[in-house]
Amino acid sequence: FSDPINPIIDIENCIILNAYFDSLLCGLEIFSSDNSTKNLGNIIKKYCDDLKISFNKCLNSYKQNVQNNFKGKPNEIIKCLECLKICSCNIDIFQIFADKLIDNILDSEEDSTNIGIIKIINDNPNNQYYQMLQQHNKFEDSLSKIWEDYISRFTIDQVLDRKHGMKVSTNSIELSDLDFKSTQSKLRILYDQFDRRYKDLVNDGMIGMSRTTHLTDIISYAKNATINDSSLSFDEQILELMACLFSYWTLSKIKKTNDQDLTSHSDSPNSIPNDSPNSEASHASVLIKPHAGQIIALLRIFGLDSRFKKINNHIIEILTGEGKSIVLGVTATILALLGYSVDCVCYSSYLSKRDKESFTYLFKAFEVEEFINYGTLTELCEKTIEDLAGGSIRDNVLRSFGINLSVSHKFSKSNRRKILLMDEVDMFFNDDFYGNAYTPVARLVDPTITDVVNYIWSLRDDPRNFNISNVLKSSQLKACNNRFHQYSNVIEESVKYMFFQLKELLDDVKAGRVTSPAHVPYVVLDSIAYKDQDSLSSNISLGYKTMWTYFIENAKRNITDKSRDSQICIRLDCGQYSIAEVPKLYEHILGVSGTITALMNDKVLTDAYNIHKETKIPSVYGENKLKFTTTGIDADIIISTENSYFVEITNEINKPSKSEFNVGFKTFHRPVLVFFESIVELNEYYNSESAKKNKSRTKILTEKEPDTSKPNLIRHATSANMITLLTREFGRGIDFIVYDEKVRNAGGPRVIQTFF
Numbered sequence: 001f002s003d004p005i006n007p008i009i010d011i012e013n014c015i016i017l018n019a020y021f022d023s024l025l026c027g028l029e030i031f032s033s034d035n036s037t038k039n040l041g042n043i044i045k046k047y048c049d050d051l052k053i054s055f056n057k058c059l060n061s062y063k064q065n066v067q068n069n070f071k072g073k074p075n076e077i078i079k080c081l082e083c084l085k086i087c088s089c090n091i092d093i094f095q096i097f098a099d100k101l102i103d104n105i106l107d108s109e110e111d112s113t114n115i116g117i118i119k120i121i122n123d124n125p126n127n128q129y130y131q132m133l134q135q136h137n138k139f140e141d142s143l144s145k146i147w148e149d150y151i152s153r154f155t156i157d158q159v160l161d162r163k164h165g166m167k168v169s170t171n172s173i174e175l176s177d178l179d180f181k182s183t184q185s186k187l188r189i190l191y192d193q194f195d196r197r198y199k200d201l202v203n204d205g206m207i208g209m210s211r212t213t214h215l216t217d218i219i220s221y222a223k224n225a226t227i228n229d230s231s232l233s234f235d236e237q238i239l240e241l242m243a244c245l246f247s248y249w250t251l252s253k254i255k256k257t258n259d260q261d262l263t264s265h266s267d268s269p270n271s272i273p274n275d276s277p278n279s280e281a282s283h284a285s286v287l288i289k290p291h292a293g294q295i296i297a298l299l300r301i302f303g304l305d306s307r308f309k310k311i312n313n314h315i316i317e318i319l320t321g322e323g324k325s326i327v328l329g330v331t332a333t334i335l336a337l338l339g340y341s342v343d344c345v346c347y348s349s350y351l352s353k354r355d356k357e358s359f360t361y362l363f364k365a366f367e368v369e370e371f372i373n374y375g376t377l378t379e380l381c382e383k384t385i386e387d388l389a390g391g392s393i394r395d396n397v398l399r400s401f402g403i404n405l406s407v408s409h410k411f412s413k414s415n416r417r418k419i420l421l422m423d424e425v426d427m428f429f430n431d432d433f434y435g436n437a438y439t440p441v442a443r444l445v446d447p448t449i450t451d452v453v454n455y456i457w458s459l460r461d462d463p464r465n466f467n468i469s470n471v472l473k474s475s476q477l478k479a480c481n482n483r484f485h486q487y488s489n490v491i492e493e494s495v496k497y498m499f500f501q502l503k504e505l506l507d508d509v510k511a512g513r514v515t516s517p518a519h520v521p522y523v524v525l526d527s528i529a530y531k532d533q534d535s536l537s538s539n540i541s542l543g544y545k546t547m548w549t550y551f552i553e554n555a556k557r558n559i560t561d562k563s564r565d566s567q568i569c570i571r572l573d574c575g576q577y578s579i580a581e582v583p584k585l586y587e588h589i590l591g592v593s594g595t596i597t598a599l600m601n602d603k604v605l606t607d608a609y610n611i612h613k614e615t616k617i618p619s620v621y622g623e624n625k626l627k628f629t630t631t632g633i634d635a636d637i638i639i640s641t642e643n644s645y646f647v648e649i650t651n652e653i654n655k656p657s658k659s660e661f662n663v664g665f666k667t668f669h670r671p672v673l674v675f676f677e678s679i680v681e682l683n684e685y686y687n688s689e690s691a692k693k694n695k696s697r698t699k700i701l702t703e704k705e706p707d708t709s710k711p712n713l714i715r716h717a718t719s720a721n722m723i724t725l726l727t728r729e730f731g732r733g734i735d736f737i738v739y740d741e742k743v744r745n746a747g748g749p750r751v752i753q754t755f756f
Contacts, residue, residue, distance in 0.1 A: 009083040014090035015696045021093055024048050056097055059084070063101045067108055074116030081105065081117070085132055089716065103136060154620045156191050156292040160184045167616035168300075186305040191295055194239050201247035211251060218248045219366055226337045235304045241334045242298055246290050248365065249326070253288045293617040294323050300615045301331055301590055314613040315425055315591040315605070321735040322620045324592050328421055329359035331590065336368035341416035343373050343586075345380045347427040349535045350707050351733045352376055355423070371416065377428065377579065378532075381438040384582050393574045394442040401444060401487060401572075418586045424733055425591030428583075429604070437576040441541065443569035448480035453568045456499055457551055460506060468499050494570045501544040509552065520680065521549045522704060526563045528553065531679070533729050535703050544571065583609060594732065646690035649674065652752055653694060653723060661746035669697075670750050671722040671743060675731050677755040679704065682725050685754075698723040701730055718749050728755070 024044055032041030062080070070076040081102055088098035106114055160166055168175050168183055175183060201221075205214040222244035225237050232240065297318060303310050318324040332342045346352040356374035363369040373383065385393055428434060455476045459466040471477060477495060481488040507513075514520055518531045519542060527538035528549050540546075547567045554564040583589050589609055596614065605611040640648040653659070659669045676682035679702050685691055686700065701713045701724055717724040718738045731753075738744050 009086050011086055011090055012696075014086055018091045019696065021048070021051075021091070025093075052093060055094060059087070059094070059098060059101055063105060066105055071108075072110065072113050074113050074120060077105065077109070077113070078117050078120050081132060089719075095712070099136070102132065106136060154291050154293065156188065156296075159292045159296050159618055160187060161618075166618050167614070169614040170612055183305050187296055187299055190235070190239065190299050190304050191292065194242055194295055194299075197239065197243035198247050201243055202250050205247065205251040206254075211254070215248060215251060215365070218244050218251075222337060222366060226339075234309050238298075238302045238304060238334065241337060242295070242330065245330050245333055245362070245366070249290075249330075249362065250288055252361070252365075290326065291323060291620055293318065293620060294327050297327050297592075297615065297617050298331060298334075300613070301327075302334070311419075311588050311590075312613050313589045313609065313611040314615070315593070315596050315611055316614070317594065317596040317616040318592060319617075319619050320594040320733060321737070322617075324423070324594065325355045325358060328423055328592055329355065329362060332372045332421060333359075333362055333366055333368055335419050336363070336371040337366060339416060340419045340587075341371050341373075341414045342419050342421060343375070343380055343383070344421040344423065345375055345377055346423040346733075347377060347433070348424070348533050348729070348733055349376050349537070350710060351423070353707065371414075376533075377433055377582075378438065381577060381579060381582060382440065384585060385438075385440060385577060393440055397442040397572050397574050398444065401484060403444070419588045419590065420583055420586040422583075422589065422591040423593070425593045426595055427593075427732075428591075433579050436579050438579055439576050440574040442572040442574055444484075444572055445569050446480070446483060448476070448483045449570050450565070450568050451476040452480050452495060453498070453547070456495075456502060457548075460502065466503075468496060471495060471499050490572075491570065494572075498544045498547075498570075502548045505545045505548050505552075514680070521546070521553075523553055523558045524704075526560055528559070531703050533703070535707070541571075580608070646685050646688045649685060649752065649754055650690040650694065658750060661742075663742050668720045668742065668746070670746050670748070671718050671720060671738075672724070672750045672752060673717055673736065674723065674725050674752045675728055675754060676725065677728055679727055681754070682727060686725060694723050697721050698725060700724070701726045703727060703729060718743065 025048065028041055028044045028048065030041075031037040031044060062084075066077065066080045070080065084098045084102050084105075088095045088102070091098075106117075109117075162180065168180060174180075201218060205211050205218075222241055225232055225240040225244070297316050299305060300316065301311070301314055303312055303314075306312075316327075318327060328344055332344050335342045344352075344355075346355070352374050360369065363372050375383070389396065422428060452471075452474070455474055456471055459470065472492070472495075477492070480495075481491055484491050508515075520531065522529045522536055524536055524538060528546055529536035529538040530540040530542070530546075531537075532540055547569070550559055550564045550567045553559040554561065589611060591611070596616070638648055638652065653672050653674065659672070661668055661670065676685065682700065682702060686695075686698070691698070699713055699716060699722065701710065701717070705713065713724070714734055714736060716722055717726075718736050718740070720740060720743050736749065738748055743749070
């Protein structure tokens with residue numbers, strides 16, 4: 001970095017440095033947790049801190065050299081940004097700092113310089129350049145252009161063509177040719193009506209008047225369309241709301257630049273015509289527009305193509321990465337404007353939070369945020385129970401035990417009609433949800449209970465006295481029974497269960513037994529967390545075993561005394577609630593998923609949930625290019641023995657015929673995504689001898705990763721030469737986007753599933 005003109009940054013050396021730091025940090029964790037080696041831990045910590053300070057100073061000095069020497073010179077700046085990006089991508093502890101320096105350099109440059117950088121990236125694609133495109137806001141427009149290039153080819157004629165995959169069904173029976181043509185004709189007319197109004201609103205916002213003023217006008221148009229004495233029919237009302245919301249979405253995302261080359265979409269069939277010489281379109285880098293499939297999905301959701309023009313229970317297939325989230329966000333907003341209370345649920349906490357954050361600005365702008373709730377199925381159960389109980393059921397149970405509780409919030413039940421939007425609706429019917437019960441638990445806390453728990457824990461290492469009879473005779477339990485004398489039978493039964501759960505847990509730990517991957521505990525931020533779909537949650541509890549796990553980890557000094565003590569309680573079950581019954585409490589159920597084919601013949605949909613309408617939207621990317629080779633040396637289905645299992649996985653990852661490709665004189669490897677059934681199996685493979693040869697280019701993405709780290713790992717996964725090991729939950733709902741042209745030309749990423 002000392003030479004700002006020709007810095008010497010080598011990816012392999014960065015990877016070695018990263019491994020060096022990983023080893024230091026592992027040593028720091030091990031030695032700092034033991035009093036006998038704490039001094040050594042402190043030495044390692046100081047050494048790591050000094051290295052980070054030194055390296056950060058070096059990077060900062062380099063940034064200053066770049067800004068002083070190369071101001072306004074995109075050809076030179078891009079080389080420097082590439083060096084910083086190599087550090088960011090390959091040295092984990094410097095990622096945030098290096099990315100911040102890249103943002104600082106880009107922010108300090110004029111728009112014209114940054115546009116020059118984008119042109120260089122488009123003309124000279126390489127891995128670091130594409131990482132910059134994906135991860136830095138200054139390049140958001142360039143990514144949008146790539147997306148627009150795809151959807152501009154996806155016309156309304158293709159969407160409505162059965163040959164391209166459009167399917168419309170009622171009660172799992174596809175419409176006849178005659179009925180399909182009638183539906184096709186209606187949808188085409190409705191689409192044209194929407195498109196004209198949408199383009200008018202967008203063009204009005206780009207010609208002459210202040211865009212802020214026009215956005216305010218759009219909100220007014222939408223509200224006027226929903227007033228009771230509106231002269232609009234239902235289909236006119238929905239079309240107006242759709243046009244208002246999508247035009248607001250388009251206009252609010254426009255970024256101004258001074259480059260006409262990036263803005264010209266006159267050849268695009270989806271481009272918004274603009275004949276005015278005073279138009280601002282020449283300054284708008286990209287117009288983010290809905291694609292035809294999204295509009296048809298919404299027209300079907302609101303039943304505008306049906307004879308009765310009303311909302312019916314409905315499931316729709318829109319493939320992952322093709323704009324499913326915006327369909328749900330706009331649907332939720334329209335329903336809220338029409339007076340509904342909308343619950344939008346997803347199996348994944350990560351995906352639910354991501355989508356809510358993406359559309360909160362839209363909900364706020366149209367003043368419907370309070371009527372739209374995003375959450376997981378578990379959170380929906382919690383909300384439903386509170387609605388049914390008229391407040392917190394846990395507080396009601398605790399008050400019956402004589403616990404004085406202040407009212408945390410005044411419960412007010414909404415009088416609005418309720419609609420349920422289900423994202424990845426097919427996940428609702430898997431074993432984790434459908435057929436299971438949700439059991440809320442109240443936590444009874446008291447000093448006498450703490451004494452009982454501590455007494456039981458103190459007996460664990462004394463085999464002669466570690467028995468239930470000693471616990472039942474103890475003075476600690478007698479004091480607790482006196483405190484809650486009306487419920488002494490409940491207290492006594494709970495203590496018995498508490499004791500036997502500790503005994504069972506200690507036996508499991510000693511034998512190394514785990515009943516399920518979902519029951520593996522992880523220490524996260526001074527808490528015990530368990531797997532919850534694609535995340536770890538500290539809100540999950542496995543009865544008293546979780547409380548005792550806090551004690552076990554506290555004894556290892558992995559958990560603080562304060563955290564351990566916060567878990568001491570007697571658990572009071574507040575009933576069991578069938579998860580399958582929750583959707584039936586809604587006026588309508590609307591489901592969207594990337595995979596509804598398996599559900600389309602399921603009588604549960606029609607008989608239990610009154611869902612009779614299904615729609616499949618064709619892919620914006622055209623025909624699916626996924627191919628399976630069933631025989632020969634390159635067969636895609638491999639059955640191996642347990643002994644050779646890890647060897648076979650590594651062989652498949654490294655197989656030259658599938659992995660390697662050349663660009664000029666350089667050999668690259670296609671990125672590989674390897675999916676495992678659980679964290680346990682993934683870690684066993686990663687720590688095996690077979691995986692050692694690939695470790696320098698391997699990353700891990702599991703539910704243990706914090707949500708802040710997941711986007712970066714997902715982006716890196718499609719880079720050339722990368723190997724990413726993932727748990728099965730990341731195989732759906734995640735957009736693995738390839739921006740590197742050489743990877744696309746080589747066939748894209750490879751996917752290996754290691755289980756059936």
